[in-house]
Amino acid sequence: MKGDLLSPFFRWAVRLAAAITGGLVLLIIGYILIKGIPHLTPSLFAWQSTSENASVMPSIINTLIMTALALIIATPLGIGSAVYLVEYAKRGNKAVELIRLTTETLAGIPSIVYGLFGYLFFVIALGWNYSLLSGAFTLAIMILPLVIRTTEEALKSVPDSYREGSFGLGAGRLRTVFKIVLPSAVPGILAGVILSVGRIVGETAALIYTAGTIAALPQNLLSSGSTLSVHMYVLASEGLYLDQAYSTAVVLLVIVLLINFAASALAKRFAKGS
Numbered sequence: 001m002k003g004d005l006l007s008p009f010f011r012w013a014v015r016l017a018a019a020i021t022g023g024l025v026l027l028i029i030g031y032i033l034i035k036g037i038p039h040l041t042p043s044l045f046a047w048q049s050t051s052e053n054a055s056v057m058p059s060i061i062n063t064l065i066m067t068a069l070a071l072i073i074a075t076p077l078g079i080g081s082a083v084y085l086v087e088y089a090k091r092g093n094k095a096v097e098l099i100r101l102t103t104e105t106l107a108g109i110p111s112i113v114y115g116l117f118g119y120l121f122f123v124i125a126l127g128w129n130y131s132l133l134s135g136a137f138t139l140a141i142m143i144l145p146l147v148i149r150t151t152e153e154a155l156k157s158v159p160d161s162y163r164e165g166s167f168g169l170g171a172g173r174l175r176t177v178f179k180i181v182l183p184s185a186v187p188g189i190l191a192g193v194i195l196s197v198g199r200i201v202g203e204t205a206a207l208i209y210t211a212g213t214i215a216a217l218p219q220n221l222l223s224s225g226s227t228l229s230v231h232m233y234v235l236a237s238e239g240l241y242l243d244q245a246y247s248t249a250v251v252l253l254v255i256v257l258l259i260n261f262a263a264s265a266l267a268k269r270f271a272k273g274s
Helices: 004-039 057-088 094-107 111-123 134-157 160-168 173-202 203-209 228-238 241-271
Strands: none
Touching: 004 241, 057 094, 057 173, 057 241, 094 134, 094 160, 094 241, 111 134, 111 203, 134 173, 134 241, 173 228, 173 241, 203 228, 203 241, 228 241
């Protein structure tokens, strides 16, 4: 009886929480668009960034390269680790529990710590200096726990009847994993990739220590270059290019939305195919 009386209260509380969350998101997006759209000029997309135009084009290219490199490094490692933990490791194995504990610990480490590690190891020890490669490897280590956890949950969501049916037809474990389990878990895996892309594109602290803050087109992977988020931070911190910083935020927002829409469409296509 008491639960029936409280259910309308909880229902409206949940609705209020959802409305506040949605309102805050719309407020932030609207504020960025209002402040940034008026300053989207052709000079902002010039191929060479100078003190006059503060072009974002080099940073856009650096962001795309950095995102692709980090995903190429982290995604196979993360998916492979998750496949081992779910499909091959024995349940109750202490090594598996240690790996999962380590993964959860790595997921909670502040990005500035990853940046310092990347600076000491990739920039100094390996001699890669401030470069896209140093930044990409640092970001790959950052997103690896996220890829592992999301892939692991996606694999666990695949019914065991799929595996049993495949084994019953004479397929081996490797064939079952790659032909049955992984295709069924693709939507969940892509969800983790989307979250990883969001973290890569929005990362600043780690890249300042590893990739540098130079807004220039890269000559190669060992060239220094700033991503959009780093470029926006530099413009805002200088205090002379606040208008360009807001317009950079608009470009960053559009790129993130496009990547998310593309990944969501790809996930739906895989879901229908499976």
